[in-house]
Amino acid sequence: MEHERLALRPFGLDEGDLNVDFERTPRPVLVTQLLECCSRTAQQTSVEQSLFWDLPVGKRIECLLTLLLSGGGSGITIVFRCPNAACGETSEIEISIEELAALQEEAYATDRVEVPIGNEVLALRRPTGSDQLAWLKGNFTDRRVALAAMVRTLLLSDQGARLRNEWFDSIEQAMEEGDPLVNFKVGVRCPACESDHPVTVDLVDHALRRLRQAQLRLLASVHRLAAHYHWSEQQIFSVPHWRRVQYLKLIDNEQNR
Numbered sequence: 001m002e003h004e005r006l007a008l009r010p011f012g013l014d015e016g017d018l019n020v021d022f023e024r025t026p027r028p029v030l031v032t033q034l035l036e037c038c039s040r041t042a043q044q045t046s047v048e049q050s051l052f053w054d055l056p057v058g059k060r061i062e063c064l065l066t067l068l069l070s071g072g073g074s075g076i077t078i079v080f081r082c083p084n085a086a087c088g089e090t091s092e093i094e095i096s097i098e099e100l101a102a103l104q105e106e107a108y109a110t111d112r113v114e115v116p117i118g119n120e121v122l123a124l125r126r127p128t129g130s131d132q133l134a135w136l137k138g139n140f141t142d143r144r145v146a147l148a149a150m151v152r153t154l155l156l157s158d159q160g161a162r163l164r165n166e167w168f169d170s171i172e173q174a175m176e177e178g179d180p181l182v183n184f185k186v187g188v189r190c191p192a193c194e195s196d197h198p199v200t201v202d203l204v205d206h207a208l209r210r211l212r213q214a215q216l217r218l219l220a221s222v223h224r225l226a227a228h229y230h231w232s233e234q235q236i237f238s239v240p241h242w243r244r245v246q247y248l249k250l251i252d253n254e255q256n257r
Contacts, residue, residue, distance in 0.1 A: 006039045006047060008067050012214030015237040018222075022212045028132040031204065034211060035063050053133070056126035058179040062104050064207045065181075069097045076206055080199045082190040089192035100203070103180050112156060113178035115171050122171065124154040126179050144168070221248055 011017055011034060020033055032052045039047045052060065068076070075096040082089050115122040131153060140146035147168050176183050184201045221244065225236050228251050236244065 006041065006063075008063070009038050009040070010214075011038050011067060011211050012218045013241045015233065017215055017218060020215065022208065022215065026133075026136055027204065027208075028129050028136060030208065031060055031064060032129055034067065035060070038067055039063075053129040056128055056179065057132060058104055058107070058126060058181045060129055061181040061203050061207075062101055064204065065097045065100060068207055068210055075099075076201075076203070078186065078188070078199065078201055080188055080197075082193060082195065083197055084190065084193050084195045087190060087193040087195065089190060091188075091191055093186075093188055095186065100181060100184075107178055107180050110178075113174050115167075115174040117167050117170060122167070123156040124151070124171070124175065125156055126175075127154060147172070224248060224251060 014037075016037055020030070020037065022030065025033065032049060035052045036047060036049050039052075041047060052063075055063070065076075075094045077092050077094050079090065079092045082091065111125075113124045113126065115124065127150070131150075134153075135146070135150060138146070138149065140149060144165065148163060151163060151168070151171055176185075181203055184203050185198050186201060187196060188199050189196050222233060222236055225231055225244065225247060226233070229247070239247070
């Protein structure tokens with residue numbers, strides 16, 4: 001089943017959304033929980049969690065961003081401070097989620113990442129959510145050891161035994177180009193001093209912060225309804241979302257009289 005065929009509902013509407021622990025859940029697990037929580041097939045049946053674990057990391061990010069879009073957003077706002085020592089002004093730019101999806105589609109024109117090394121080519125698959133979880137549990141002494149272990153996991157041939165340290169920079173660059181949303185970079189121009197700079201954006205962190213805000217808004221609405229009508233959580237969530245919104249408006253109208 002392709003992820004494009006999934007229907008994503010906005011996060012922050014249903015009772016189950018309050019069960020997501022943003023504070024203590026490892027990030028790969030958190031992303032999977034969010035996608036599973038908000039996804040249905042075209043026939044409105046639940047989706048197997050394994051689907052999200054098997055997706056490449058970039059596709060998981062794309063799904064997470066689509067989840068933001070389903071909640072009414074159109075893009076993400078990037079706040080950056082100009083690194084020019086003579087400037088240092090804080091500015092922001094907006095990137096549309098559709099542009100990010102188009103960038104991802106272009107990179108995924110091939111199902112592998114190929115890295116020319118001398119007279120040969122290393123072929124690697126893109127890492128999945130399951131790979132992230134396995135690496136999270138790994139015990140690596142330093143970054144190079146971790147990188148070597150990751151590359152060996154992703155190689156589509158038996159070239160792992162001949163890996164050389166001087167290859168890793170080329171491999172990292174190729175993997176970033178082949179999965180651009182993972183370590184997303186965007187060029188920005190400071191409107192104050194008009195200098196150009198590259199900015200690295202953690203798209204997952206951005207999405208998780210916005211989804212956490214949606215959860216907090218849901219908690220606040222439950223609190224207000226419980227305090228005003230003396231309903232239990234179960235009673236509150238037995239009321240459809242659109243009606244809860246109307247009740248909250250009525251409460252606001254009463255308080256503003």
